[in-house]
Amino acid sequence: MQASDWTVYGQTLSSRLFIGTALYPSPQVMCDAIKASGAQVITVSLRRQSAGQANSGQQFWNMIEALGCHLLPNTAGCYSAAEAIKTAHMARELFETDWIKLEVLGDSFNLQPDPFALLEATKILIADGFKVFPYCTDDLVLCQKLADAGCEVLMPWGAPIGTGQGLLNPYALRTLRERLPEMTLLVDAGIGKPSDAVQAMELGYDGILLNTAVAEALEPALMAEAFKQSINAGRLAFEAGIMPKRDSAKPSTPTLDQPIWQQHG
Amino acid sequence: MQAESIQPISLILNEQPIETTSFNLQAFLAEHGWIEGRFVVVINDNIIAKSAHPNYQLSAGDRIDVLSPISGG
Numbered sequence: 001m002q003a004s005d006w007t008v009y010g011q012t013l014s015s016r017l018f019i020g021t022a023l024y025p026s027p028q029v030m031c032d033a034i035k036a037s038g039a040q041v042i043t044v045s046l047r048r049q050s051a052g053q054a055n056s057g058q059q060f061w062n063m064i065e066a067l068g069c070h071l072l073p074n075t076a077g078c079y080s081a082a083e084a085i086k087t088a089h090m091a092r093e094l095f096e097t098d099w100i101k102l103e104v105l106g107d108s109f110n111l112q113p114d115p116f117a118l119l120e121a122t123k124i125l126i127a128d129g130f131k132v133f134p135y136c137t138d139d140l141v142l143c144q145k146l147a148d149a150g151c152e153v154l155m156p157w158g159a160p161i162g163t164g165q166g167l168l169n170p171y172a173l174r175t176l177r178e179r180l181p182e183m184t185l186l187v188d189a190g191i192g193k194p195s196d197a198v199q200a201m202e203l204g205y206d207g208i209l210l211n212t213a214v215a216e217a218l219e220p221a222l223m224a225e226a227f228k229q230s231i232n233a234g235r236l237a238f239e240a241g242i243m244p245k246r247d248s249a250k251p252s253t254p255t256l257d258q259p260i261w262q263q264h265g
Numbered sequence: 266m267q268a269e270s271i272q273p274i275s276l277i278l279n280e281q282p283i284e285t286t287s288f289n290l291q292a293f294l295a296e297h298g299w300i301e302g303r304f305v306v307v308i309n310d311n312i313i314a315k316s317a318h319p320n321y322q323l324s325a326g327d328r329i330d331v332l333s334p335i336s337g338g
Binding site: 023024044090095 | 303
């Protein structure tokens with residue numbers, strides 16, 4: 001059974017997994033993994049290429065074009081609002097999409113987003129007609145301000161990029177979900193294994209963006225399939241309604257009409 | 266009468282100094298392998314739309330960046 005469809009910036013999607021195109025052992029493994037994941041949105045980037053390497057960018061383009069997915073270009077590696085804005089404009093020209101995964105990093109050790117520069121760049125890019133997918137921390141006030149700026153989607157981290165540590169602060173992520181009930185939320189970064197994705201989806205997150213956990217698995221296509229199933233399972237569980245935790249036991253077998261000597265308390 | 270030789274101009278292409286006698290952007294790009302396909306050209310921080318390439322004239326000192334798609338997370 002498939003979880004319900006959802007909408008991202010007016011685009012209806014059935015898969016709730018966004019997947020990256022980096023770090024795979026080979027282009028063929030990347031294509032196989034993306035197909036196995038069922039993802040309909042893939043992240044891409046752009047770089048200068050030296051003369052003589054003009055064809056390598058085209059080869060990559062041909063591969064991702066054949067996958068038929070929506071493209072979400074990123075501004076990876078930018079450490080200032082100005083740099084990220086410039087990269088976003090180049091990405092729009094190159095990939096012919098106004099979607100942008102906005103990364104503005106503030107620290108090179110844990111690749112933590114710079115919340116101040118991120119907000120500044122978000123405001124400018126939205127005014128320039130972009131549909132911004134901000135990669136952000138799980139700070140509630142930052143996320144509220146990004147929503148106020150006009151983001152329809154927020155992508156808080158679960159843990160630093162590439163660490164595979166899972167959801168380091170479930171309380172903060174749960175709070176975001178509760179305080180921003182109308183906002184489309186994806187956990188981006190830090191997901192290491194399918195159970196991390198299930199946890200986020202059971203919290204009511206709308207989707208997951210990941211890359212390393214699949215690309216660095218021993219069998220990327222198999223792991224992609226595992227994430228596909230886990231994300232769907234987590235969403236189904238959320239839609240089904242998860243029972244509340246209780247402090248005391250409650251019998252699951254009815255006690256009515258039991259012999260008197262079997263009835264306790 | 267001796268024909269006047271074309272003097273090359275100095276440019277920066279993807280952060281590398283380069284000299285060229287191809288003053289037309291499209292011809293310059295073709296000379297370096299960017300003929301068709303997916304790439305974006307930025308000159309002195311301004312994106313140059315593909316439709317403008319055939320008529321764009323390069324000037325000495327121009328800083329040209331050519332960017333192509335790569336994988337990303």
